[in-house]
Amino acid sequence: MEEVLAAITLALAALAGLTYFAILPKPSGHVRAVWKTLPVSMLALYAFLMNAPSPLVMALVLSALGDAFLAYDGKHNFAAALVSFLIAHVAYGWLFFMFGDRALVVAEIWRLGAAIVSVALVIALVAYLWRSAASLAPAVLAYATAIASMAVLSLSMPSLVVFAGVALFLSSDAVLSVQTFKMERTDPLWPFAAFYVWASYFGAQVGLTIALVALTA
Template identity: 40%
Template sequence: MTPAVAMGSPLIWLCLAGSVAAALAYLWMLGKPESMPRTVIKTAAVGCLALAALASGGPPWLAAALVLSAVGDALLAREGDRRFIAGLASFLLAHLAYAWLFGGRAHGAPEGSELAVMALILLAALVAGVVLVRHAGALRVPVAVYAAAIAAMGMTSVLPGGWTLAGAVMFMASDTLLGLEKFVLPPQSPARRLTAPGVWLLYYLGQAAIGFGIVTG
């Protein structure tokens, strides 16, 4: 089934509608205490995108990256360093899956403007990574490894470009904002009222944009 045909399938639209509904519901629940319904709703937002990717006939690596991201969402929906490290590992694998997927869609060696954008992404990832590693304490090693993986994902997203690149940049911004919230901002900082919704919106829209760019590209 080609993406063009699949996008007209009622199943695709049902999955997308469920994803958007779950994303909006979780946005409303951000200030609520941890609970199983909250975890399920958070996981369903990107989980439904994974189902949509499968039903649309998208590449297996896209579905794999979305499933790994949904698992990471479930793990990070609850507090705790062990869950954080496990969630980090799941997202690290998701970024590697995306990097493999993006690299396979290259139309030759990057040159000119593509190389310039890659350099900018690498510089931004390095700056963010250094700042976060310096504040990560005992988690500095896994944070450094994760920063390298997301840099690879961001740089390879230049190859397909378009919506995929835009989504990858939003994903990187979301992860950076999450890292600042966890490791840098003081617990009582007023900025935290904006970081939580910012992290979620950038993350969800980034995942949706990547999926759209790959399936329709």
């Protein structure tokens, strides 16, 4: 019975995530916040029902909280979202540390290469955003350090889906940060950036949740 409930919850999470695309163009507000928070909250419930390790549930809950903050405009909401996602990345990294095999990262050349490229890209992104981020630059650096560490640790997991999910997450964060610090809302690329951020972010969360439940629950 619990597995059936978990499967229904996962299906509803996917449906909520897909229907959020219709909410994307709408102004920020409570309706958008609820709809943006719902999909990953349901993924957290799915992970809980599947007896997944607490770091995974924690990472999803914190991500949903970050989604709620991002549903509203303003520097303070963005900063709060940054903190929520930073702690979520730490939780994911903790999970990878618990269940991964660090020797894998250097044992296979592609994993080592992916680790080096991930860290290099994060460093380049921070350098590109540093001046534009202004007072938020130290927070951006802390966040970037967390996600780079998460990417490297994800390569210690045997499933390629885990690293693919983290890579999607990283790309989503990169586009969101460029959108936030380098683009105006009048920019013709803004709607496409918003679409990509949600598609890559939610796809990453679904892939990570399913893969990590299968590996750890």
